Amino acid sequence: TFDKKNEKDEVGIVRGLAWTSVGGDTLEIEVNVMPGKGEFKLTGQLGDVMKESAQAGISYIRSVSEQYQIPDDFFTRHDIHIHIPEGAVPKDGPSAGVTMATAMLSAITGKKVRADVAMTGEITLRGRVLPIGGLKEKTLAAKNAGIRTVCVPGKNEKDIEELSAEIKKDLEIVYADTIEDILKIAFVKE
Amino acid sequence: TFDKKNEKDEVGIVRGLAWTSVGGDTLEIEVNVMPGKGEFKLTGQLGDVMKESAQAGISYIRSVSEQYQIPDDFFTRHDIHIHIPEGAVPKDGPSAGVTMATAMLSAITGKKVRADVAMTGEITLRGRVLPIGGLKEKTLAAKNAGIRTVCVPGKNEKDIEELSAEIKKDLEIVYADTIEDILKIAFVKE
Amino acid sequence: TFDKKNEKDEVGIVRGLAWTSVGGDTLEIEVNVMPGKGEFKLTGQLGDVMKESAQAGISYIRSVSEQYQIPDDFFTRHDIHIHIPEGAVPKDGPSAGVTMATAMLSAITGKKVRADVAMTGEITLRGRVLPIGGLKEKTLAAKNAGIRTVCVPGKNEKDIEELSAEIKKDLEIVYADTIEDILKIAFVKE
Amino acid sequence: TFDKKNEKDEVGIVRGLAWTSVGGDTLEIEVNVMPGKGEFKLTGQLGDVMKESAQAGISYIRSVSEQYQIPDDFFTRHDIHIHIPEGAVPKDGPSAGVTMATAMLSAITGKKVRADVAMTGEITLRGRVLPIGGLKEKTLAAKNAGIRTVCVPGKNEKDIEELSAEIKKDLEIVYADTIEDILKIAFVKE
Amino acid sequence: TFDKKNEKDEVGIVRGLAWTSVGGDTLEIEVNVMPGKGEFKLTGQLGDVMKESAQAGISYIRSVSEQYQIPDDFFTRHDIHIHIPEGAVPKDGPSAGVTMATAMLSAITGKKVRADVAMTGEITLRGRVLPIGGLKEKTLAAKNAGIRTVCVPGKNEKDIEELSAEIKKDLEIVYADTIEDILKIAFVKE
Amino acid sequence: TFDKKNEKDEVGIVRGLAWTSVGGDTLEIEVNVMPGKGEFKLTGQLGDVMKESAQAGISYIRSVSEQYQIPDDFFTRHDIHIHIPEGAVPKDGPSAGVTMATAMLSAITGKKVRADVAMTGEITLRGRVLPIGGLKEKTLAAKNAGIRTVCVPGKNEKDIEELSAEIKKDLEIVYADTIEDILKIAFVKE
């Protein structure tokens, strides 16, 4: 059974998209930010590529922290924990990069993320969004979960164009070249 | 032989439920909180998924610490040790998540946990309770151990409904969507 | 050849009992407590289960330290080293738990342990004593070593009852449900 | 499809060259320098040889820091993160040494690196540039990416001379014996 | 060819005895003590059992440090390095325990060790000397190296008695039950 | 092709000798000493034996630091990095011990090392030089690299005597029993 989108917009929870040879699924990424001493925890049976992807994301956020009014000593005085349920299912690959970065920045800044947005894409240290695979399965999973807007890498535009009109009906597709393109869509307008 | 429930309500000891292909069993999770420097120890041959589950639980507790009047520096000035006897038996999986979280919060706050309550369910970083497997075997094991109330994930309601009336007789089933739903039941009323 | 019991009561040395498919043996657990910075060393080719068992024991002791007049900062200002000769022989399992805990508490408090007492049993974080195997072989080994009193888990009572009168002759069997039951017997009366 | 060169000169991004048995490719190395405590992070599925190569590069930079007006305590008060997208593709070998060193020094000093320069070569602890393999495939990949200037080790001069005039047309080849030879070319003139 | 004994008594160098299926050999254990922060280094391709044996030895020395006028903060303000040449040859087993302990105490106290003494025996945390194997090969190797006095565990007395008079001719055999028995012989009289 | 000797005497760069079943080669060991906090880095795909050999060398240097006017806190206030190009080639064995020690002491003291000297030999913690293998191949490689003086262990004298006059022509062979014997030759006279 497909997981449904969350019922309300929340801080630190963002919907990602995953796919395997047997189909797509959504996965919900949770981030807690706590007073601490700069530890960075990653749980939910994440593989090496996914962990490195999270590290690229947090380094990107640190490098643009001024732009988001994050205090200089924030990262040494807080712990950040990323968890991806379901805890027994191994997860890997770079395509949750943008989702983890969005969830972290939401948790750090306290900005809510729209519950009806899902996203997929590799993130680089400089915030660029790189293309990923499984667009068809992921788009379908997003739709079944009740998602309205899906952010995908700009360089996947051709893959999206090849999808049937049926799949894309009632789904807004946003092309992102940088994580900033995604944040503009995903964060709830205050 | 089945382990029996504890004779009295205690602080930092909570009854969980486990199952294997050969049947269900209860397992008692013990937590000690000691003056220390923020170490988090996990013993009793716990597998990776179970250890990550404990980390999700403690991060959840840290994120709601104000609500439980836990001082700001509590977690850097204490060590927390979770142990699951029997020490030679390997244990794994996410389904002890709610049990470990309840035992930790009991040990931290000094609130007693009811000896006649058992529980099972994956916990997420945000305190949500996710469905798990083996409901039939676990329910039976709880009953044989003398348990009166079993907390299960709300999303396992259908699995419980399929159980025979015989198994459910004299057992109170509590459906939990969040760990707070469980804590309301498990903590002894003062 | 069987190892003989020690000739005199000592601080920090306690006799445990082990068994393999080819018979039982006694093993002497040594503990040194030194001024230090809180390190916990375990040597003598101990396996994972045995090391976790030692950690459960030390956490138990830390949780009851007031009751033994152990100063608050004792554990951060001392190193504790558990060694089990013969150093080339791999050892594992939870059944030396009570022996290691007794040896540590002896070394910490300076109380002597009776040389004619041996013991076996899993210890939990809360000081409960859980049943173990190999009672026949262990009891025989204790006897051959010149031991007078053997402490065993209360839940092994049935196993002891099944032993021949021959084996039990001249041996005092003490049933313990908690480590405190053992300490009352093992520490030399002052 | 070949990756194209960046559109504009940037700080901390440098184009390297890679090759496998099936052909050459360019790879973009990203470096972020952040206020921190001296951590050195390497992500993008880098192998051991490549990680050691990065360490040789940073030690070289530290040993010549005065020459670049880098403050004495810079390296203990900042974290340096090297990331090489695409995060799921394993990368290894010493030939990205000069590229990583150039990207790090750019990020540390704030000097821009020319987007139309690519480079390849092993770096030693003392800043010497050692020869590497795959010159033909790498040169071709640089050309296809729109690169104008390629820096190669001086000791690879013979390999370059053996390339067809076709490949070298419109490409400036710079021979480097030390990393300083490369920096003179790669850094944008202010 | 057999290694010869050292030509003069030195501080921190002690001759041990080893044996393999193809014969015995002597091995020289070197210890340096340096101003530092309490690190304990073990090099020369030592196996786990041998490393633990060294740890038992240093803990023993720390526990009797007062008796040797070693200042209270000595072990946190110095680093201790044990090295056993020949660095490419793997070494293991508990029988170098007494040798490593003697070399460490010599280096710590500055007392010279007799060059014509060799020793073998397992050491326990409490300084007891336990029996080891290979006495015939070890004794022969000591003799060939020009050693005059060999310290062996008291519990190996029977093994020594079984050796031919030929082997024992001109060799003084000292039986040791504790490491103190060895130190009395090995340290040069001042 | 054989690597040639360096053109000029340098600080922290020393020529070693290696051999494999297919012949000998020289290898250049580079050492940087940087302000830091006592880290010791070893790169260039060094195996365990070679890393331990480097540790023996640095401990030796620390133990004789007064003799070289090295300040007491030098080693806690600097990082030392040993790198052996070519970074992709695995290297191991104890025979680079004297070379690494010489390069380190050169980098620490700022004394230049003669570019026309090469050396080989295991170093012990006490600065003794132990014999190694491959003398024929190593000597030949030194000669081909343009080396004038080769330092070898005194205990390899017989191996050198067996070499043909042809190989030894124009090569000065220096026999070393201790690293000090080598330093006297290798350091440039001021």
Ligand SMILES: [Ca+2]
């Ligand atoms: Ca799912």
Ligand SMILES: [Ca+2]
């Ligand atoms: Ca992908």
Ligand SMILES: [Ca+2]
């Ligand atoms: Ca059970």
Ligand SMILES: [Ca+2]
């Ligand atoms: Ca489950």
Ligand SMILES: [Ca+2]
């Ligand atoms: Ca024995």
Ligand SMILES: [Ca+2]
């Ligand atoms: Ca057992």
Ligand SMILES: [Ca+2]
């Ligand atoms: Ca590519």
Ligand SMILES: [Ca+2]
């Ligand atoms: Ca290469």
Ligand SMILES: [Ca+2]
């Ligand atoms: Ca030898």
Ligand SMILES: [Ca+2]
């Ligand atoms: Ca032995």
Ligand SMILES: [Ca+2]
């Ligand atoms: Ca070479």
Ligand SMILES: [Ca+2]
């Ligand atoms: Ca060799």
